[in-house]
Amino acid sequence: MSIEKPNPRPRSHLFTIRVWEEEINAEQTEWRGKVQLFTTGEVRYFRTWAQLQPLLLTMLSEVASEPEPQQ
Numbered sequence: 001m002s003i004e005k006p007n008p009r010p011r012s013h014l015f016t017i018r019v020w021e022e023e024i025n026a027e028q029t030e031w032r033g034k035v036q037l038f039t040t041g042e043v044r045y046f047r048t049w050a051q052l053q054p055l056l057l058t059m060l061s062e063v064a065s066e067p068e069p070q071q
Contacts, residue, residue: 013060015037015043021049 019033031047037059044059046052 014062015056015059037063039063 009067014037016036016038018036021029022032024030030047031049034043035046035052035054035055036043040063042059044055046055067070
């Protein structure tokens with residue numbers, strides 16, 4: 001019989017992503033965004049869609065490198 005310890009690190013993470021269109025000048029707009037990690041409240045901003053994936057990967061790697069909670 002084995003007793004499994006609960007995993008203190010979640011296997012999934014909840015992010016909220018907000019995007020909005022911002023006027024640059026009279027004839028030009030740009031999409032901007034905000035990513036927030038729900039569990040920690042950490043917020044990061046991006047200005048292009050290409051920045052979103054690396055940003056999420058960075059935030060996930062930072063969560064993974066945090067020390068495990070003491071029980």
